[in-house]
Amino acid sequence: CLIYPVYGAWVWGGTADNPGWLRGMGFLDTAGGAAVHLIGGFTALGAILVLGPRFGRFSRTGEARTIPGHNLPLAALGAFLLWVGWLGFNGGATDPDFNDLGLIVLNTHLGAAAGVLGAMLALGVNRRSLLMSAVINGALGGLVSITAGAKYMDPGFAVLTGLIGGMVVVVGPAVLQRMKID
Numbered sequence: 001c002l003i004y005p006v007y008g009a010w011v012w013g014g015t016a017d018n019p020g021w022l023r024g025m026g027f028l029d030t031a032g033g034a035a036v037h038l039i040g041g042f043t044a045l046g047a048i049l050v051l052g053p054r055f056g057r058f059s060r061t062g063e064a065r066t067i068p069g070h071n072l073p074l075a076a077l078g079a080f081l082l083w084v085g086w087l088g089f090n091g092g093a094t095d096p097d098f099n100d101l102g103l104i105v106l107n108t109h110l111g112a113a114a115g116v117l118g119a120m121l122a123l124g125v126n127r128r129s130l131l132m133s134a135v136i137n138g139a140l141g142g143l144v145s146i147t148a149g150a151k152y153m154d155p156g157f158a159v160l161t162g163l164i165g166g167m168v169v170v171v172g173p174a175v176l177q178r179m180k181i182d
Contacts, residue, residue, distance in 0.1 A: 007035055010022040012029075029148045030148055054182055058182070069133055075133065079139055089147075090151075091105050106155055107149070107155060108143065108150050110159050111158050112143045115145065117163060118162065118164060118165060119138025119139075119167065120166075121166075122167040126170070137169045138165075138169050142161075145161050146162055
């Protein structure tokens, strides 16, 4: 609650003549990809570093134990609802004349779909099982990764951005697990 208002003012605050600090340097963020997700992610990382892993996550020898989700259909439904809601979230950043709304919505869809493919690709390259939970997280990773640039990039770059976001969702937790970060 202390960090976000400052960062949000840097990105979206100020006036046309005196924009926020980051905006004044040319920083663009459609709907909070950096102002919401980046700040939230770094804050969460700081919290888990301070709190440490959940009880039972690692054995006494340091071996990681899987703690699977409990209800895959509800997780999939939640991801679907987020995907649909994201269209309004990103689409709400349209210009007053709505001339860029189609591009924003298209890029949002492409980012999410490419996130699914990126997660599947990362699982295949690492010879890991294709899991529904990873596919769901890939879509969410694609949505998060496209949020900042949905208004400003061409659809091909939206696909590339979502693809990378989906891969990070698979590779990132594996890296954190190796570092004994839960």
